[in-house]
Amino acid sequence: MSVRLKLTLSYAGFLMLAGALLLVVVWVYLLRYVPAVIVNPSFEARRAAGLSYVPDRYDLLRAFAPKAAAGLVFLLVFGLVGGWILAGSMLAPLTRITNATRLVANGSLAHRIQLEGRKDEFRELADAFDAMLARLEAHDAEQRRFAANAAHELRTPLAITQTLLEVARSDPNRDTGELVDRLHFVNTRAIDLIEALLLLSRANQRSFTREHVDLSLTAEEASETLLPLAEQRGLTIETSGEIAPTIGSHALLLQMTTNLVHNAIVHNLSEQGTVWVTTSVGPRTVVLTVENTGEKLTPQLVSTLVEPFQRGTQRIRSGHASVGLGLAIVKSIAQAHDGTLTLSPRPGGGLRVTVELPAAPPHPDR
Template structure:
């Protein structure tokens, strides 16, 4: 689409200011004409001491200075308008410079407009806030791409190494080779599916239906019960119905990821006893609206707050509490965070007193429970 050439905003403001000044001058002269000159007689009046000027004489004496005054007002309006428009539009020049720098890929530049809190200052602050979010998002995407490349490269490198060893050793056990390749391939498939799910979970769903988080919790714990029994972890489910509008598959995946993460990252408590995972659901009100709450609590080692704050980042496994035999890409809580944000909810992670983690998910509640 071609753009038509035209006057700049500064010139348009200048002409507008000058027009206002000239029109004001014309109105003042019109007032003088209407309310003063109309009382001057048009005919010549003679007195003993001389003649009295009539309207024609006054017009001849008044018009040239009035025209000169209008010309001076026009020049003053143009000069003053040009200077005033430049001063008013100066913040836009800074915004334009910042936008051009952002267009070249420089996200570190900020406007930081000084002065009073006016409309331009608010616009500049909003632009800076947008750049802060954009820079953080780009940095997170770069970390994600680098970590994803590393994670996907690892099974490929293992596969290549195994195949090279088998090629150089004709007497290599082929059944062991196939088993190893199947294990590596399964991990690569799981990682790819997790990346696809993470991408899909970040999109805000349009078609929603009421989902009972308590039923999702029961289904998730039932599916993960064999894994928990194999690791010696006790699963507990309690609470009441908690209905939230959303996509059933994504909300079920949210619960599954939380419970799975709590099971595989669990360790035996220092004071003895069976490690546990407790899932609780509830519904309530918050700020005048209904909410559905899901809490997943697990035992384990002490977690520093600075580590807990990073657990929702992709590929962050929390190595301080990971078994050596644990597998996974570290996308479980990242997927949970994406699902929660897509459903306009909140996710909170807190270190548990005595060791372990407490994850609290709050989602907007459904207006009515689903029909049985």
């Protein structure tokens, strides 16, 4: 039985029950004023005395029963027809949602229900379904762009390697030392890209062991590791803040902090620039903030920097071979730890990156 038929029978059954109860009430009410048996005089005697015929309960039943049965039949027909129409009208939005679900199952994510009318349960369901489709469509488009960009990025070092090998084969007298150096550089970049993709996949799957981690210590460790690179570029790293305990993977959180500090160093002023790394603690969260000097950035450009393989064409470029996954990995690690990543341009130029993670109580051994 379809839902519409079930609702129709339910409406008709309820209407029949209400009608039967009403008739029972009327019948009981009438019986209070009608004797069980009445002996009436003959017609001539009643006529001579000017009396009328007084019905008893049997007469009342004989007159009432056919009318009650006809009324119940009418209520049954009315309930079935009206219930069928009413059920169809009530279930019409559900039919649209079902059709939209079938389209999604066939691969169409662009369809939207866009249910009209006042806001009721069906409207809320349709709006929630449309919002889910919008997120799925955006995620699908992002994954398609990611796959295309990853294929392009992986193909580039392979194409360069093939070209270098063909040049070496066509010119046996060429200096092999220079060729080996170039091949080593290209191969290292390909390995870095593959490792970044594996790290991104690991963060998205949340397949890691959770432990107590102090973000202030990861900030100091990342800053000390990248200090030679900063000094080489004439930059200063300033690390400050308070103990910021959270729960997660130490390796992933260290990688996240390292990516942020490295990004702040690479995309900075050519000299006399600064990188600020700070940690703070809120009521329920811990915050890691990495800021750097640099050229002024537009909010539109900043909003695209977390996309995979997005390096920011308007930012300062250098000879550093970035794979374009730094901030994308940071976003994935933050989300894997139930945190948020916020990017905003600094008024004086440069970028401010804020990672907010759930706070954890201090480690029991401390």
